[in-house]
Amino acid sequence: MSSSLKDVAARAGVSARTVSNVVNGSARVAAETRRRVQEAIDELGYRPNLAARSLRAGRTGIIGLAIPELHPPYFAELAGLLVEEAGRRSWTVIIDQTRGDAEAERRLLTGDGGRVMDGLIISPWALEARDLTATARPLPVVLLGERSPQGLADRVAVDNVAAADEATAHLLSTGRRRVAAIGLQPQLGNGTAEQRAEGYRRALRRAGIAPRPDWERPVDALHRGDGARAMAELLDGDDVPDAVFAFSDELALGALHTARVRGLRVPEDLAIVGFDDIEDGRFSHPGLTTVSPDKRQIAARALQCLADRIYSPRNEVPASDLTIPHRLVVRGSSAPRAGTP
Amino acid sequence: MSSSLKDVAARAGVSARTVSNVVNGSARVAAETRRRVQEAIDELGYRPNLAARSLRAGRTGIIGLAIPELHPPYFAELAGLLVEEAGRRSWTVIIDQTRGDAEAERRLLTGDGGRVMDGLIISPWALEARDLTATARPLPVVLLGERSPQGLADRVAVDNVAAADEATAHLLSTGRRRVAAIGLQPQLGNGTAEQRAEGYRRALRRAGIAPRPDWERPVDALHRGDGARAMAELLDGDDVPDAVFAFSDELALGALHTARVRGLRVPEDLAIVGFDDIEDGRFSHPGLTTVSPDKRQIAARALQCLADRIYSPRNEVPASDLTIPHRLVVRGSSAPRAGTP
């Protein structure tokens, strides 16, 4: 067993109180005493027991991040930023993968199995905001994405409808009229895909184009393979689109893959736009046009929300619903066809 | 404040002991008592305080994962697998990003700032194994990658020399003779790049080719941009290679990017092989030939090492040095040139 405050105190011939003061640099301690204590600490290799400290403080300094999966580039980047920003606040981050399992999400939210985390940032997949309210949680929670939780919890997200509208409008502006969508998830409750579909349709209608259900392709997950499959379905149809708006960059890269395997030229035969601005899209061929959410801001704001709640006097900070800026990054995959203005 | 064991006990009219028994499902409790207690738990929304439990148990159930950065696909995939495998053991994972900072790595290892973690899995960047021994740690540590710690700590890694040798030999077998390398990191202590360079040179020599220092390109990091830059340097040289072995897939994808921007055909004009088998390489054009380490096994074995130490009676499990299998996955980026056998 490693040594405790008491051991150090004994060795230095002082009381636990004094050692605690030295460790925390808090109260004033005589220089000579401090030296003796520090010596004892070094000799014993003393390290404060954080469990004890947490028990005392009623706080652990640990926050949770719950995402469907860690490895997709979007989540990996976001998680990296959250860990980094959390570090600034001296918080450490526990990562949980919910794998799109409603039960896992619920368990995290209700804190079954015990309270370690001071707060939770969750990117829901299966659950809707409404599910959250059902559970009595003393735990501060921030939702990433999702539809508006109507004051039931904090939420940080981009304006998905507007962003999807812009992306689609951009494709239309390059002269394409036959724009398909990849990435609908009718089976899901979190609403993100639905919002992007709505923006997509809105842009079409504004251009006088009637949305075609057969050009709104559903997917199981947002991985490259799903995008590749959906693209293949589109190309196997009677009527082939000349542009695709994919609801994530990974879907877009999958679609790009299929297009090239099938011998289509991108962007000449098929233009593609994605969503997320992951690094791969900057190095693909052609470069991927995409909606770029300000990920660092998502991370920073989510943590700010959490901090407000954790440090606020006895709950009742009004729930905030923050919209994070995004911008359309145009690259080669949606270049205008030769001859188009 | 949320309710404690005592509150539940009071409400149910039993002692804390009994509530504890119910919560842990441990000792035998009369059905009727259990029901009353459970009712009180539900009513009060009781959740065990894990800090208290940890303090008692002397264990937190939390392990640390320290990696340079979370977002590179290789680390993201590995981290995802580690989180998943840790879950099987009912461990949660705290993630730290060391950003290649020796001081950060050292701090994690020495446990300055206190003990929360029961163990640490670290992928060192700046530190060498030798640095580890300098610190008196009661903390179980597993090294990922690195050179052999000579019994000073557990280590899990692929055979980098052999793998690099295979990759290079594969390029030679497709008829290329002018094989360059991208990814040396002479400033680093962890040895991985050095081992891969060694394997690369070994294969060249075996084929009767003298390694050329100007074709061993150093990089600052393993990102796509670094690979793109290194490739540009190679192409700007007097003498241009017909193949490149990149020490990571990201470097390889960056190199591929540059090659295509410069109008080179891959694999006809330039063959490329990477290392890591990240998902992007499966969807790039052409598909990326790569060394594929068994990442799940890396994760599983690392956790096993940790478990052995954490649960072993009073230290002194001999340090293990595990070699994880890898295989060469051949894709389009290294296809033989037409006319080559």
Place this chain on the structure above:
DNA sequence: TTGAAAGCGCTAACAT
């Protein structure tokens, strides 16, 4: 089967 109580390591209120 259940209760009473000690103690894990730390901080802070109170005392000197």
Place this chain on the structure above:
DNA sequence: ATGTTAGCGCTTTCAA
């Protein structure tokens, strides 16, 4: 400036 001590919430030994 430093010592003494209660108590954070839990598990578990000892008793009943």
